[in-house]
Amino acid sequence: MIVADRKKIPEIRDMIKDHRRVLLVGCGTCVTVCLAGGERETGILGSALRMALRLAGRGDVAVDECTIERQCEDAFIDLLAPRVSGYDAICSLGCGAGVQALAERFPGMPVYPGLNTQFMGILES
């Protein structure tokens, strides 16, 4: 599986602060196992980003969350398509492959990486 770490909140905040509506998209596969970008982590990050934006005086930026089963497969990304139209940027909590797949599927929509992809590995314990 792919292992990733979350970027620091100020870094993600600065990436998205110039947009009005941002969709945080989690991934339910590898990054869920390494506790970086699953449904739970997406919820936590959404809450943290809303607070960080309000503290930085950008409370007008709306941040919503959703998680799809796999960001590196078109069949799952298609389920996201109806929702994305209401937003002007996506912040992906998937690995590098997920970010690239979203960017390819939604051309013209800025897709920001919320994680730093580290390596490919096997869970030992």
Next chain:
Amino acid sequence: MSDEPLILAFCCHYCAYAAADLAGSMRLQYPGNVRVLRLPCTGKLEVNFVMAAFERGVDGVIVAGCLEGGCHFLEGNLRARKRVERARQLLAEIGLEPERLEMFNLSSAEGTRFAEIATTMVERVKRLGKNPLRPEPKRIEHGIQEMSRQAEAMLAGEKR
């Protein structure tokens, strides 16, 4: 909502909640700013719960679980401690003081200690100041009015 700080206490059913109950039975005085929320075990606490509380403007959060080694579910309180640590790191990253969140371990017989913890946290939060994310009282009132309007509309729909 007045200028008094609002503290949310996530209390384990088997210890801290019973201790809070005991503090009441013992007629102990502690600040009324603490709202107790009962959990079946502090192991049920999610980082999400803590973040949601701060996002909605709560000034401080207490997580009160059993003494270490005394958890009814063996290791719920140890898991909660790790989650509290993680939430504190997140608060620091966001720019809120991590001291607003603290975990305490106590037994169900420690009513006096519960009162002390509540007093300590209220004093600490007063020193730190109110949560900068706390909504304006007018906004809260507006939200309450809006909710009551929606509830009335729902009831009217049911009557028809």
